[in-house]
Amino acid sequence: MFLSKKKLALAMAVVLQQWAMTPALAQQNTSLQLAAANRPLDEVSVNSTRGIGGDINRVAATVSVITAEEIEQQNAKDIKDALRYEPGVEVRRSSYRVGGVTGASATMGRGGNEGISIRGLDGNRVMLLEDGVALPRAFSQGTLSAGRGAYTDTDLYQRIEILRGPASSMYGSDGLTGVVNFVTKDPQDLLNVFGKSSYFALRPSYDSSDSSYGATGTMAFGNESVQGMLVLNARHGNETETKGDNDSRSANRTKADPLTYNNRSALGKLVFKIDPRNAIKLSVETVENRLRGDSLSAVTSVISGYQSTSNVDSNKLQAIFEHDDADNRVAQKLRANLYYRDSRTQQYSSESGTTVGATVRPRYRDITYKDDIFGGGVLAESSFKTGAMQHKLTYGIDASVATLQMSASGTGWTTCTGTQYCEYFPKTEYSVFGAYLQDDMRIGALSVIPGLRYDGYKIKPEASAKYDAQAVNGQPAATSKDSALSPRLAFIYEVSPAFAPYVQYARGFRSPSPHEVNSYFNNASQGYSQIANPNLKAETSNSYELGFRGKLATSVGNLSYSGAAYYGRYRNFINLVAVSGAGTVANPTINQYINAAKATIRGVEGRLDWRLENGLTLKSGFAYTKGTTTNQNGLETGLESVAPLSVVAGARYEPNQVWFVQSDVIYNTAKKREDIPTSTNFVSPSFFVFDLSTGYRFSKNAVLYAGIRNLFDRKYWSWTDMRGLSIADSATNKDAYTEPGRSFNLSMKFEY
Template sequence: MALCKKKLALATAVVLQQWSMAPVMAQQAQQSTPQLLAQSRPLEEITVTSTRGVGTDLNRVAATVSVITSEEIEQQNAKDIKDALRYEPGVEVRRSVYRVGGVTGASATMGRGGNEGISIRGLDGNRVMLLEDGVALPRSFSQGTLFAGRGAYTDTDLYQRIEILRGPASSMYGSDGLTGVVNFVTKDPQDLLNVFGKSSYFAVRPSYDSSDSSYGTTGTMAFGNDVVQGMLVLNARHGNETETNGSVGGAGATRTKADSLTYNNRSALGKVVFKIDPRNVVKLSFETVDNRLRGDSLSAITTVISGYQSNSNVKSNKLQAIFEHDDADNRLIQKLRANVYYRDSKTQQYSYESGTTVGATVRPRFRDISYQDDIFGGGVLGESSFVTGAIKHKMTYGVDASTATMKMNANGTGWTTCTGTQYCEYFPKTEYSVLGAYYQYDMRVGPVSVVPGLRYDSYKLKPQASAKYDAQAIANNQPASTSKDSAWSPRLAFVYEVAPAFAPYVQYARGFRAPSPQEVNSYFNNASQGYSQIANPNLKPETSNSYEIGFRGKLPTSAGMFNYSAAAYTGEYRNFIDSLTISGGGTVLNPTIYQYVNAAKASIHGVEGRLDWRMENGLSLKTGFAYTKGTTTSNAGVKTGLESVAPLSIVTGVRYEPNQVWFVQSDMIYNAAKKKDDIATKTNFVSPSFFVVDLRSGYRFNKNLSFNAGIRNLFDRKYWSWTDIRGLSLADSATNKDAYTEPGRSFNVSMKYEY
């Protein structure tokens, strides 16, 4: 820490010295030194997630793909994944306002999940595959006062790029790829050493964001030669509550200002790369994330609750070893990738409620609940290419295997025997094993590509003996059960590249999601209060059948380069898993029984498009839109709108960058209103339409020093994000709706010194 402070002090001194010489440096920068040009020159995008077995030419990919680079993340001053994906229409990060209160009820988990996860084409949670360097992020889990979100395990300052694939991906990646994949690719020593073309690289980047009064610093160093390279990235950020656009303070449910909280996030990434020879590379990496939060819920105070405090601690450590073999001259296998990894992760959340004892509700009381998801796994991927006559062949094949250990534990006031209403373990410790094998064949005949693919997965959920869980479950004839099944995930795509300017495609893909341990073996007996939760060992995997047709192209013209894409899609989803009432009347003698069942099917369809126009005069235009409609049909035949579907989204960015020294950009976001017909409870509040304008700019004083600043919500609009407020049961008549608004006008700044 002392070393970091010395580096920060040194960087600050350098910033002040350089600032005084800004006019001279700006003139020098205008001359565009070779190093500066090298940093600003756009690089070829390598989309690993979207092109597993297809290549890097996006005109040959039968899917909608986008990549967000580290340069864009820094220019946006994105402090987390919600900021980083702000300008991706149809890709939403759900983050409820942190407004927790009570140890039971809907408010018990309100906002605890932080950046809960990512929604693509109307589905979210564990139905979207989230990867980091190809390793699956922990699954989300919610129970009682605990909500373990998936975004808490990420840190944008560690990433070289974020790759987004829209559409089913189970044919190559297995379970959870029902509707899309997001792969967070961490930085690599070579990426940093290439900046100046030297054998070492150092950088420090302090930043500030007024939306949550947060400040942070990222320190980066890399070294190496042609044989060995190393890298270390350290990041720390401290902040407070994210402001709403509400104005009412005080205590109680009428409060619309954000409840008070503080957070401290720490992360580190280390890598060592050994280049054995020009064809073989070994990479070893270690990553750790530690995010801590403490909140004081003023909005939870009532006549009987005098105070409510909550803590959250998220920790994750990952070790990974990767072997890469590339030999274009080999006639059998040109590419081989093998990796082995281990990751442990734990979310622990503590709540303390003070006040007056009323009936059986004793105060003060506390709840201390944790969720752990550790995984060990690996995989091998190979690629073989050859030509026979006029036909080009490319085969991609591989295997993946992993074993995850998942468990939860609960402790609280009055919980001493772990029986009855005391769910010390909502599900037993479980080993979740998955084995998958895949094959994809890309056959190209001139401009036509035919791409069939098939993956086979088998999974097994094996609960371990648990005195805490068994004390309840066995006594009530609900012993934990082993669950296993398998799934085939086929895919077939056709691409016809008429010309680089026009390449239509069509594809069919099947996806699936295996049930999780808490869905198969969840048991909680609270019959004295009129309800219970029971297990279901007969759960089937969720499945999808999706069809997509689209086209894309790139067209150089005298007015600049056009890149565009458009797609229309439809999908049928079966055996959705949900916790529903299966019997009972809600009384002590006839308690309501809840159970996870394959409760519904869903139908989702929509259109999306993107345009990137880069003109020769330094002006560029990026725009995109996403429109999705979805419905669910219960086993009883009742059809309702799919509430996880976000309304129409349109994003447009206009950028002016006349040289390599400075740029200015305006981004405009439009979201249509959510319709009452698309939600189950028509009296609930739905988000109205909104239009938000952001501004950002950057300036490079010289090759070593750069500055980025931005203003979000320039006109201080009051608006609600449907993705963030859905599921709140917020009535139309509620007077505290402003408590759930997005932040008003805010600004962010950062300064980066690198050498």
């Protein structure tokens, strides 16, 4: 970290002492204090393990934390930038290359930062939280693709916590393969910067990869009783560049299609400290993303133009009560949380050109997806002893009710007679109740951590004349409910601070989404339709992990490291498959979401961080995952969502609090053809990318950060971004899906 609060306070103290010292004595004292400032900071505590401020070194899993300082130093404009140097954690963002009102390319890139992949799985199989509140579920149908990353804004976050591996024992559904918790900024964090009763900051920034510019304004005020904060952020940009140079208006185009976007967000917080033990936090947040694209790559002999827009809105209200009392015999810590969030994604497509047969042009599609949720929970911690055993009990309940719905209109869609999906699934109430208990039992160096969670969920559709009119086969929407137990058992043995091995077993699950249980679409005139499945089961996983971590003090600096090997078996994967039919008008193909597949995922990962006393820091990390999936016919193939081996290495030189320079290298191996369903499709080759960044502090009130990504202007493809696109190996437009070439970013922060 370039300048932490601890380092800033230390630097100010150094300056004051220099005024009162002789030059020689001042120089000697400064050197000693600067050396101390460059030592590793205090251990990071995390909330993503569901403990309240848990020690990251006492977790039987791989956990990493990205701080607000690191986000600023990287000039990360979104979560894809923020997670760039996290091996094994990928953010999927397809090139915005939509084309045609119908067809597979209709949704390409519409989801933006669609979601986060951990250990080869993504989408709704990874739990994404913001201050403990689940982000809306991903949804895609027709021309609409609602990505989960569109509801986030990195400028609002104090840190991002990443927990790899199943987390259903504490969080419930969607914690099948990992958790990412976005923790928003807090007034106290800002007031601590200068130790004053007020704080103000302005941070303008620029990124050449999409010619975007923006600014973040932050203010905070407070005293011992009341604190407040307001963060405002806005950003305007264009299409993300590719390495392509074909500027034609056709499918052969390899330059990015033109687009513009405008993102705005705001976060306000009030904190009332009732007494030293109790506090109430109230927050309001809004995120708004607007995008408009012109798909020149969709132009054909009959399509003369294709324009699209995407509007994403999210609003959240949250109240948190915090109680901390170390002298309480029953519960030393308690958190009560109440929240409401409404979210909406609306996407519009307009296609102009020549009418051909039954395809009338111009035509349009206008689709909206809503996901509103009201919920809350109580979390408590109790520490006590039974004989020689120390217990740390974490327990609580969660409950929420979400309302999900979608609507669509379009050319020729006026009566919803069954040949449209104007209500692909009916308005649905999705309720969840969960209760959990975990006991961290310590006897000397040994920790035994059993945990168990119970979840019950219910998917209850509302009566809908539109949906029933579509379901011409007489299949009305059905209520679906079930429950799940998610156990966990872990062991940690701290041989010494330098070596602490652990082993754990965890079970995860994901309940089906409303549109997977109840969905209907009938296009028998084209030879296909889709039906509901009220008998869907939840996806489940059984995972095993063996790992270690340690901290070692050397004569030249401190070394920390971790490693893990994992194996998971996943059952009842929910896939949309053809269950019958021949694809003809007389015998149309019937598609249905079913528990069609199972998967096996195994891999290894490791991290190393060596902070030397001379201001040099070396870091490295890698992640290798291998996955296979077996469909309902017993055919085993490679799991396409698994990314190739990823290695990240970096070096940072920070001799004092004034400046730093840092270099990072990212290496990915090639994706293997045997790991994709169609071996003749294009697979991403291996690549090296070299990044360079620096920072310079002009004074305690002004700092400059600058960086160059892909310094050597390499042409490369990210498998996570391009997978599933079915690009033939012989395709001439492959360069349209490349990552940006050399780009630079710049920001200046003024704070008082």
